[in-house]
Amino acid sequence: MSHSDNNTLPSGRISLASADIALGALDGRYKSATVPLVDYLSEAALNRDRVHVEIEWFIYLCNNEVLPGLKPLTDEQQAGLRAIVTDFNEDSIKELAEIEAVTVHDVKAVEYYIGNRLEGLGLAHLKPLVHFGCTSEDINNLSYALGIKDAVTNVWLPAARALVEQIMKLAEEAREVPMLSRTHGQPATPSTLGKELAVFAYRLNRQIKHIENTEFLGKINGATGTYSAHMVSVPGADWQKVSEEFVTGLGLDWNPLTTQIENHDWQAELYSSIAHFNQVLHNLCTDVWSYISIRFFRQIPVAGATGSSTMPHKVNPIRFENAEANLEISNSLLNTLGATLIQSRWQRDLTDSSSQRNIGVAFGHSVLAISNVIKGLERLDIAADVIAEDLDQNWEVLAEAIQMVMRAEAIAGVEGMENPYERLKELTRGHRVDAARLKEFVAELGLSQDAEKRLSELTPHTYIGLAPQLLGYATERYAK
Known part of the structure; x- marks a missing residue:
């Protein structure tokens, strides 16, 4: 008796194929996040x-x-x-x-x-x-366009906007929180945590605007896009006008010149923008993960949840790690779709038909990632004390400010301001410089009274420029 006859596998285990079990994670483990699609x-x-x-x-x-x-x-x-x-x-x-x-x-x-x-x-x-008068692709291209447009409008865009809103909520909380920056992983000119989060909101909003302006193209013009059957059967009709009116009446944009298929350029453009959004979001995930790692954020524990199977002290940043993986999978599919769909042998082949059946999977992994990031951000608490301590240990970042003031003083005619970069390099590179040593250095420079006062009052906590004010540019109004 074969294993199929007694519902067992070659290993002797009972087959699960007859049960209502999903093959993929999107329709199984993560169904609650992706079911709207x-x-x-x-x-x-x-x-x-x-x-x-x-x-x-x-x-x-x-x-x-x-x-x-x-x-x-x-x-x-x-x-x-x-x-x-x-x-x-x-x-x-x-x-x-x-x-x-x-x-x-x-x-x-x-x-x-x-x-x-x-x-x-x-x-x-x-x-x-x-x-x-229709070929199958007259129906298919319009049907796909309608489904994709509705998915973008009713599912993906609301999720993306909710994500940006959550980022900006956290950014507003951190608007005035000074933070040591790290360029190339090294201590650098301070910013604010709010401004750094707002950068991501601004970048994501730009992609949202591109996606909002997508043209959802459609065609209905026959077997090879020539209206041949239409003209033979009903020569008196204005078939181009009929085609345009019908397509636009569906709420789509008319494509007047195609082969048998609508050539899917608009899909490639849309998927490129979503993939770009995904990649920016991936960047946010890795940055937030790193901030959690250096304890700039504390994760708020979920009651009853287990952080690690063996280390009870841990709260793992799983939402951001899960999102990274799903964004990578989504982009693999979106980039493949974008490259495949715009190619067709002569007037028609079926590669697009098979490829388009995976559109929902590509969107699903993106929506799942967005959902995870939103939930992850909701469980973050700003560790202002840790961030402040980090600044206190890096007074050497004021070297930039001092040497720039020296340059300005030299231009204004103040004596003794030669070689500012080199002098600050000698003072700070390769070793820590505390507040007292920097203030002593400033006092010995012979700066103008106003310049010396500004530098003597400057700290890593206050050397943040216009960072708090820059959050305004992260709003949708400015994301052009």
């Missing part, structure tokens, strides 16, 4: 959108009397046709699957699915009008 980017959602496009095409052709013999549909007939879309449910999915098992063609199955319902609406005589 199912309504727009799943196979079932694609089929529902195919039905929607076919129905709207049918209605448009009738109401505009594009073909001889057609007349406008009644309100009742239009409502009945659109109910085929609004009533699309699990039974519809099953019925479509049964039809496709016979047709071995997903779009043809949609055509038959709709045709089977026309008699009940008194429209059986118009069954030939379903899918009139």
